[in-house]
Amino acid sequence: MVKVSTDYIAVGGNRHPAAADWDAATGLLAFGAVNNVALWDPLQDQQRGVGTLLYAHTDKVNAVRFLPQASGEAAIILSGSVDKTIRVWQVNSESPTGYAEMAVLEGHENSVNCLAVIPGRNICASGSADATIRIWLIVITEDNGVHTSLLQAIRITPKYFPLALTLIELGNTGALVLAAAGTRSIIQVFVTGGDSGHPDFVLRATLTGHEGWIRSLAFTTETNDPGSDVLLASASQDKYIRLWRIHQGRELPATTPSGQDAVLGPFGKALSNKAHKLEAAGLSYSLTFEALLLGHEDWIYTVGWRVNQGFNQLLSASADNSLAIWESDASSGVWICTTRLGEISAQKGSTTATGSTGGFWIGLWSPSGESVASLGRTGSWRIWNSDSTLARWEQGVGTGGHVRDVTSISWSTDGSYLLSTGSDQTTRLHAEWKRGNKSSWHEFARPQIHGYDINCIDTLGESQFISGADEKLLRVFDEPKAVAQLLESLCAISGTPTHEMADAANMPVLGLSNKAISGVDNDGNIVDGEQEETDHTLEPSKMTLDLTHPPLEDHLARHTLWPEREKLYGHGHEISAVAASRDGTMVATACRASSIDHAVIRLYDTREWREIKPPLTAHSLTVTRLQFSDDDRLLLSVGRDRQWTVFERSRVKGREDKAGPYQIQASNRKGHSRMILDAAWAPPTAAMCFATASRDKSVKIWVAETNSFTCRATATLSCSATAVAFLPQCLHGLLYLAVGTENGEISVYLFDPFAMKVDIFYTFDKR
Secondary structure: OOOOOOOOOOOOOOOOOOOEEEOOOOOOEEEEEOOEEEEEOOOOOOOOOEEEEEEOOOOOEEEEEEEOOOOOOOOEEEEEEOOOOEEEEEEOOOOOOOEEEEEEEOOOOOOEEEEEEOOOOOEEEEEEOOOEEEEEEEEEOOOOOEEEEEEEEEEOOOOOOEEEEEEEEOOOOOOEEEEEEEOOOOEEEEEOOOOOOOOOOEEEEEEOOOOOOEEEEEEEEOOOOOOOOEEEEEEEOOOOEEEEEEEEOOOOOOOOOHHHOHHHHHHHHHOOOOOEEEEEOOEEEEEEEEEEEOOOOOOEEEEEEEEEOOEEEEEEEEOOOEEEEEEEOOOOOOEEEEEEEEOOOOOOOOOHHHOOOOOEEEEEEOOOOOEEEEEEOOOOEEEEEEEOOOOEEEEEEEEOOOOOOEEEEEEOOOOOEEEEEEOOOEEEEEEEEEEOOEEEEEEEEEEEEOOOOEEEEEEOOOOEEEEEEOOOOEEEEEOOHHHHHHHHHHHOOOOOOHHHOOOEEEOEOOOOOOEEEOOEOOOOOEOOOOOOOEOHHHOOEOOOOOOOOOOOHHHHHHHOOOOEEEEEOOOOOOEEEEEEOOOOOEEEEEEOOOOOOOOEEEEEEOOOOEEEEEEEEOOOOOEEEEEEOOOOOEEEEEEOOOOEEEEEEEEEOOEEEEEEEEEEEEEEOOOOOOOEEEEEEOOOOOOOEEEEEEOOOEEEEEEEEOOEEEEEEEEEOOOOEEEEEEOOOOEOOEEEEEEEEOOOOEEEEEEEOOOOEEEEEEEOOOO
């Protein structure tokens, strides 16, 4: 029986303020990760990162919320997506992910942008880009199923797209209050009567004051008393947070005249304290402006409340790269920022308003309030834990990954670490953190942060790699001393002697090339070497990567770049494929092409970094994959022209020990009926063979015969095959072939090289 378990998931979070929630019952943090919902336990001792992905949506997940159950059972997970649906997930022990999809809420005509729930109530509100808010009833049935129904559809007027919703119950009256805001600078407040069974929300107030889109709303009660006032926080792209108060009774709550508040300065006289009258469950309420919170320097994306020993704290996350914790001063009642976390003034640049996508998109309290988590622009999660003995917040190990398509992966030559690259224009190094009897995989370096989408990557030896991007050239990178020492101390990976390496790397101002630099000593003095004009605020200290844990996001983004050794020119279009020979002395490359003139394969000698001419000509369209055989004697290429070609390295006449140029040994112009997307050599067996994967929904295995290769086995699939790879060794006389498809399925096939037969061995559960 085959047993498969997931050891590591690297995935970045979606940059949407409503796309994450932290559950009080299970301690799980759920967040949108492209089309999936990722589940992560940030406070787990093992620090294994994301544990599982919930897959069902067909487009990006914009909103995630836990719906706590009054019975104390595990919360339901709700997820809203660009695919116009809301999916309901419930704990299920029979599912490999621990959760199962129980229902799909349909009805919205455009992207679902936000969700709101009330703990202990079965009510959910959803806001969509179709300018409607829908109220849903979600009930767990006696047979542990889920019953859902639409209670109300609210057409928003004046029309705007809701980006934030929040719900609360007014004391024990059964009346509900819904606040909604979005692409206008107003907040609409809807109120129901006291019939909690069939709430009917009616617009009762429109709050003005903000001067930009409103990205987040959050309700809380001022105290735990049933008749306590309710506070509403609103965060806007105008860089301000506004607080509003709902007070029971016809008399207005006692407040300090806003115009007399010295903290507000010139804003004081312009602030309106108009009282809005509300009626609910036969009681009268007033809704008034409470306070204006100033301190952030850029758009504010999220706000969230926490009740701490009877008083309220507010957490805000902003595009100015900071989290702020706000409290009301006990003596004056003025709201002040007591704690600020993040990257304060660390990196200068444009603001969000001028096109930057930086900053923190999400800020969340942990269930205990002793930790906070935030999602940054790179898709990585940071976490801070409160240290009461030191009276400060300490940053812990977070999680993250690529935020767009992963286009290529490559193991190091000894398999000790994995390199990945993708359309988010980064290259990332993943390795196993070993500590006593514990181990877990983490991102340990970000060698390349680029300005173009990166399409392919391959390793050159133990401490070098090459990548190709849309910029039409290839770049070669060397491992720096700081990263090598970190991998050796935390992962027991030893490679090239560190005395031969540069200390670190930096990216020059307005440049794309990582330059080798020397570290600085503890006094800030540069140690050896001349420096080009770079951003000196990012120069690493000699102690920067002397860590006892995997590097945090701050380290990854600044201090783990690899210096660039060489650029390889020659192609006229975006690079599509790259392969390094097994001995590391040669690199084969190809670019996107629509004619035979550009569909050439260029070879480069890595000892002198020069092109070996002439280029190899065989294909008429883009070459999608290149791979050298184990002994580097053969080079395999496949392409969009449905053709595969095998090139053989000739020998120099009279010099059998010297290799000559590559020449076509075998080719098949109609290897498949549609384009070939990937190929792989099998490990050495009795017969030389390779596999090809095609859009014609098949994988073919080609076996060497006299001066050619013949298809001896075919695996038929239900959809297009996009990736193939052989296990590097033959087990019990069988070859293991992994096949990936365009719908995300991964299967393992067994190929018997003697019987020339291929059979399915195992299919991974996509859940």
